[in-house]
Amino acid sequence: MLGMLARFFKALNSESGPWAIAWAFVLGMIIGLTPLLSMHNLIILFLAMSLRINFSGFILAWLFFSGVAYVFDPVADYIGEALLEAQALQGLWHSLYDNPVARLFQFNHTITLGSLVFAILFAPVWLFISYYLVVNYRKRVQAWFLKLKIVQALRSTKLWGLYQRLSTLRGGSV
C-alpha cells in the first residue's frame, strides 16, 4: 500500500501526463462507487489495464471511492429506484428485463443502476477536477515543496543520487 502510494506520488511528481492521471481517477471513481461484483466493472477493469493511465492512481481512487460508497449507497438506491420506477422508462426496462445480457449487468438493481448513472454523469466533472488538481499540484505544491531548504538539502546528498540511479535501473517511470 505504501509502495503504491509512493509510486503514485512519484507519478504525480514526474512528467506523466495530467490527463492520464485524471482518467485513472475517473475509472477508479466508477469502480469504487458501484458494487464491485458487477459486469460493467469488468469493462472498467479492462480499460484501466489496457489504456495508458496511471494504474496506481486508479487503485487509490478505487479504494477512496469504495469508502465513500458506504455513505453514498442510500443515495444511489434512491436514484436507481427513481429511474427504475419512472413511467417514461418502463418500456425500456421491460425490454431489457427479457434480455439475458442486460440482466447479467444487473440493470434492475437499484444501487447498481443509481451509482453507475451517478458515476457516469459525474465522470466529466471529476475528470476536469482531477486534471485541474494535478496541474495545480505540480505548479504550486511541487514548486513550493522543492524550494524547501530541507528538501534541497536532501536532494543534494549522495543517498538521493544513489536512489535516483536505482530507480532508473528498475524502470522507475510509470
Added chain:
Amino acid sequence: MNKVIRWRGMLAFFGFFAVLIAIVYLFAAPLLRFGLTTGLTRANGAEVNISSLNINWSPFAVELNMIEFTDPETPELNRFQAERVSFGLDLLPAMIGRVYIDELTATGIAMAVERSRPGRIRADYIAEREAAGNPTWGERFTELGFDFPDVNELLERSEIRTPQVIDEAETRSRATRDDVQARREDLPASSVVDDYEERLRELREQRPRSIEEFERLRGQLTELRDDMRSDRDRVIAFKDSVENAYEQVSTDVRQLRDAPGNDLQRIRQLIELDNDAISDIAGILFGPQVQKWTDYGLIAFDFVAPLLQSEAEEEPSRWEGRFIEFDDGDQATFLIRLAHTSLTMADIDIDLRWDNITWQHERIGSPTTYALSVTETPYWRSLSADGNFFINEAIEFSGQQQWALLGAELAAQTLLEQSNLRVDLSNAVLDSRGDIQITNGQFSGGGAVNMQSVQLNTTGERTWTRLLGQALDQVNAFDLDIGLGGRVGSPRLNISSDLDNQLQTALTGVMQEYAGEQLAEVRAQLEAEVARAMADIQPRLDQINELRTLAENREARIQGLLDEELDNLRDSALDQLRNRLGDQLRGRIGGG
C-alpha cells in the same frame, strides 16, 4: 496506438479471465454438485447425496448419478433415490434464473431403500418437528397404555361385594328375628282366644228376662268386644311386623343368591375393552405404513412447498438495494416441459409421465399433470394413478389426485416393534382406491384400503401379548378409511377402520375365555360363602313364615268372632227380650 494502449495490461486482463474460465470449466461439475447437494438437503430436511455429476457443454446438459434423499423420519432409509437423472438446459436464460428443460429423464427411482450409512438430519427440521409436537404412531401406542390386567388385579379393581352382602344379610336377619321374637310376647295366646269363645258361649246361653238383665248382658258383651278388639289389634301389629320381616329377609336372601353372579359380571365388564381403549389400534398398526405410502405419494408437494416459501422472502434495504422485477408474467422462471420418470418397485419399472412441471401455472396456462399406469404384474392385478396441480400467482395450491390399486400382495413386514411386543404382517392382499383434492393449499378427501387374506403374527413374552396374538389371528380381512387433511408440506392423516371393532370383539372374547378359567374358582368360593350364610338365614325365614301364618290364623279367629258372633248375639238377646216383654204384656191385658 502504443501511446494509448498498454498491451501488457490488456494481455494480463485476458490471461486472467482465460484462467478463470478454465477453472470454471474444470470445476463446474463439482461446484454444481456441491450447490445442488446443499440446496436439496435444505429442501429435504435431511442429507442428500449425489455420487457424480457430469456436464456436457454443447448443447448444455447435466447428468446426475445415484441421487439419494435421506428420509428425515428414518435416517437409515432413503425416502427417494434415483440411479440416473439427465436433462438439457438453456444456459443463457438459466444464468438469469430462468430454468427451461425440454425433457428430463429419471430412471431407477426407488423409495424406502436402506442407506449404506444413516443420513444426517438438519437441526432446523428436528426443531420444527418437535415444535409441531405430533406424536408418532409408536408414541401413541405408549400413550394408549394398551395392556391387559391379570385376574388378581381384576379382583382388586372389581371390589367383590358378596362378603359384604352376606354380612349385611346376616346382621339384618338377626335383628329382624330379635324384633319378631320381642313382638311374639305381645301376641295373644291361643288360650286367650279359647277364653273369648267360652265367654261368648256363656253369653249366648243366657236369656235376658228384663231390661236390667239385657243391659248387664250388653255390658258384658261390650267388654268382651273391647277385649277382643284390643287383642286383634295386637295380632295385626304382630302380623305386620312379621310381614315386614319376611319381606326384608326374602330380599336379603335374593341379594345373597345373586351376589356371586353380580360380582363375576362386574369382573367380566372390566375385562371388556371399551371403544376408546381400542379405537387407535388400526392407526397404530398400519399408521406408519400408510404414513409412508402417503409421504411417497405426496413427495412432489414436499419439495415444491419450501421453494414457494423461499420465493416470498425478500426484505429491501437502502444499504443493500433491491432488484426490481419487470416481469410481464408471461414466462415461467422454471419449467420442465416433459419428464419421464421410471419408478422401480419390486423389480418392476413403472413409467410416470409428467407434463409442465412448474410452480407458475398461470404463466403457462395449464397445470402440471402426471399419470402412471401399469398392467398386471406378479405383484398386483392393476395399478393406475393420475393427478394434476395448479399453483396461482398468490401461491395457492389446487389440484387433485386419484388412484386405484387392485390385488396388491404386500410383502412381509414388521408393523409394530416395541420393547415387549412385535406385530408382523406375514401376508395380505390389498385393494385401494382414493381421490384427494387440494384447495388453497389444503388437503381434503382420502382413500379406502381393503385388506384381505391378512395374516398377522404377534411376538411377546407377556400374557397379554399372547392374548393379543390370539385376537389378531381371528382378523382375516378389514377396511381402512384414510382421510387426508392439513396443508401442503405438512399433511395430516386420519385413519379409521373396522379392524378396531373386530379386534375389540375378538379381544373381549379371548379375555373372557382366559378369565373364565381363572374366575371359576372365585365363583365356587363365593357361592360356598353364600351357601354357608344361607344355612343360617333360611331357617330364620322359615320361622318368620310360620309366625306369619300363626298371626294370620289368630287374626282370622278373632276377627271372625268380632264380625259375626257378637252382633248376632246382641240381636238375638234383644229379640228374646222383646218377645218376652210382648208375652208378658199380652198376658196382663188378657187376664184383666
